[in-house]
């Protein structure tokens with residue numbers, strides 16, 4: 001099949017969402033989320049988000065990508081059923097990257113804006129496609145899910161104990177932006193800062209923080225990476241194991257329940273045991289992460 005590759009435009013959104021939904025039924029491929037994944041990414045470049053059209057003008061495949069300094073990510077690549085389509089898309093993406101500073105292409109979570117933390121290993125077509133096109137499996141990631149319908153999310157007693165110990169738990173306000181940025185940048189990562197600050201776009205803001213001595217010492221956010229997802233969260237190392245994390249988590253889960261979700265996805269999990277104990281979460285999905293090294297550009301100074 002001959003396909004014509006060109007950057008996606010916002011007019012293509014319904015077709016793109018349709019293709020992604022058909023290919024990845026378990027992922028949140030609604031139009032709003034896809035628009036955010038592509039055009040809402042702070043590093044959005046048209047040539048990194050490509051569509052493949054056939055001679056009849058039908059969208060046959062898409063590659064959603066992003067470049068952040070020397071790394072490129074594929075956020076989504078529709079692989080089936082005609083292998084020449086993803087091949088053409090990948091080739092175009094790689095040719096755009098050729099000669100740039102990009103040294104690797106990752107198929108993993110392109111935080112702060114990402115659709116999934118990797119490829120579902122049950123998606124056989126995708127795993128075979130990537131391994132047969134120079135990608136190597138480099139990691140695994142998990143999502144967990146927790147039921148919000150039978151979950152006691154009341155934190156009053158725990159908050160009382162924390163207040164007695166000098167902590168103040170509160171919903172993030174726009175005035176707290178700098179304090180949150182300084183805390184999360186320094187103790188965790190700038191990507192998590194960007195994800196958490198995205199909560200300021202929600203009403204009410206879906207981020208909660210713990211204050212101690214005039215400083216933020218813990219944070220948790222929801223509804224920022226993908227619809228219905230919880231995370232990121234973090235507590236300052238010196239303030240852990242006091243119950244702050246659990247309270248911030250439950251406050252965020254209550255927000256998700258108030259927004260109408262019956263379950264919450266805890267995306268790209270780290271401390272599985274903590275989530276299992278704090279909100280009876282269980283592992284719901286596994287992802288494999290892939291990387292391909294690109295040939296370095298010729299350096300005339302070398």
Ligand SMILES: CC(C)(COP(=O)(O)OP(=O)(O)OC[C@H]1O[C@@H](n2cnc3c(N)ncnc32)[C@H](O)[C@@H]1OP(=O)(O)O)[C@@H](O)C(=O)NCCC(=O)NCCS
Pocket residue numbers: 218231232233234235236239240241242243244245246247267268269270271273274277278
């Ligand atoms: C995960 C994290 C946010 C938890 O924060 P926290 O404020 O320590 O959370 P809590 O205090 O509510 O609970 C942590 C543990 O302390 C225990 N604990 C709570 N209060 C306690 C107390 N008074 N005495 C003893 N232990 C206590 C909890 O039972 C829990 O134990 P568990 O992990 O074995 O289930 C924190 O460890 C962290 O920032 N980790 C690094 C970042 C990270 O991994 N984030 C999650 C990404 S998905």
